[in-house]
Amino acid sequence: MPDLGFAAFVERNRPRYTRYAQARLASDTDGADAVRATLDYAWEDWDWLLGQPSLAADVWDELRYQVRCLSSAAPSREGEVVAIYRGLPETSADSVLLCHLLGLAVGEAAELMGLETPAVQAGLAVACRALPHLAERGRI
The missing domain is CATH 1.10.10.10 (Winged helix-like DNA-binding domain superfamily/Winged helix DNA-binding domain)
Incomplete structure (x- = not known):
């Protein structure tokens, strides 16, 4: 059964995460890959993230990490x-x-x-x- 809190988090943040990642990376595909990896991380660690002082900051750090990994191969256009x-x-x-x-x-x-x-x-x-x-x- 899907977690409604996670679903709401994704609904609210995916579009903004995607705009950010696509602005930083060479292709829209790379941006989508960074966001997908970030949200996979969040889903896998959702219960742990809920107990952290700032869920948003932790997920943002993961998005930055994913973007850095992909931007080393091809930086922003x-x-x-x-x-x-x-x-x-x-x-x-x-x-x-x-x-x-x-x-x-x-x-x-x-x-x-x-x-x-x-x-x-x-x-x-x-x-x-x-x-x-x-x-x-x-x-x-």
Whole structure:
């Protein structure tokens, strides 16, 4: 019998996970593979994840891991995404990608990553200081 909590988690997060993974990877297939592997991990460890301080953060970390594994073979097709991840700490880069390139609100990005809103705001501030050329173009 399927776990309704897990089904709701997948329904809510799969589309956003997929947009993130596809933005970071060279092909839509790679993005779908990263999301599938992440959700398989979550399903296998669902009971354990429910007992963790932040289920969202743990699953987000797994998604990042899956994306890193696939991006080592073929990085993003978007040069700007590659530049952001080369020039920033991962949380800041994720914040920029989610909020500015994919259009999520800061609170929604924070919830997706399992962070508090001020952590995402701080990541965006770091990005503005570290990559002023993107900030000037309105990309951060």
